[in-house]
Amino acid sequence: MTKKNWNINLKEMVKVGVHFGHETKKWNPKMAPYIFKERQNSHIINLTYTARFLSEACDFVFDGAKRGKQFMIVGTKHQTADAAKLAALAARCHYVNKKWLAGMLTNWFTTEARLEKLKNLMKKKNTGGFDQFTKKEAAILRRELNKLQEDLGGIRYMKKLPDIVIILDQKGEYTAIRECRTLGIPTICLVDTDCDPDLVDIPIPANDDGRGPIRLILKKLILAIRTGRAL
Structure with a gap:
């Protein structure tokens, strides 16, 4: 897989709040390796891992775009819906931002x-x-x-199953993840401290509730897709 510099800046991630996790009582123990510390009864995400996995995800979609792969972006909750649509339109991706219909891919x-x-x-x-x-x-x-x-x-322009699916909220899009797993479609997913990183192929530890973190991560992924398609 191609490795490129996607200008992923820890200070920029801190500025928009990528590091803010959920309350400690809501955590998933599988996220323990990606948690930096507890603060005021909430977990703080270790952004070193966020940067590592985001860079890996950017390399992955860059290679996919270069080979003509088709992408789908899924984000149906109110914090993600507009960002999912705008990002998809900017990179000519398919998207679902209203409601995931059961069987959309498996049927x-x-x-x-x-x-x-x-x-x-x-x-x-x-x-x-x-x-x-x-x-x-x-x-x-x-x-x-x-x-x-x-x-x-x-x-509406999708002629076949997507090759790669980007998911913005693991908890809210579990049905989409399950269908991708059934079909063997690779997934990239934001995982907050209450998520299970084992359910997806490339988990990106990040605050999945704030619009700022979601937009920042999508910005990097979309840049990688557009760069790959330009080659």
Whole structure:
């Protein structure tokens, strides 16, 4: 795997609060190696490990992008939804930022059928095809289209399963992680002090509740993807 300098700065991570973990009573003992100390009943993450794993993740997505791999970014809670979408659009990745539908990947045949339905309804709407229906029928089709756009809008151009999935919240996206594990899709995931780093391929120890830490880590990963694609 290519090793590059991604300008990962510990001071920058401290500034945005990457090191702030959860209350000590909520911790997962598997995160012990990545915890620096306790402070005021909360854990402080060891940013040396954050930098190491973030650098490894950047190298991994850089190599993947260079080889034409397809990425998906998953972040559905309110702290991650906007960041997931903006990052995905900036790097031409697929994304899920509203709700993870059970079976989205493991039941790909059904997902493909729904994506085809979305494409057909969008085409009808854009070409005036709804005008041939009664008002009631057209209203039903519009509601169906809106629902499909909300559920699948971020993956509407996806032709096959993603090669690499970036997950912004392990606790909230457990179903997505489980599907990736079932299918053998590599995962990169932010892991706070209440998470299980063994569930993902590249865990990045970090505060997964703050918008600042999430944006910073995504910024590095997106830079690596865009750099790889430019080659």
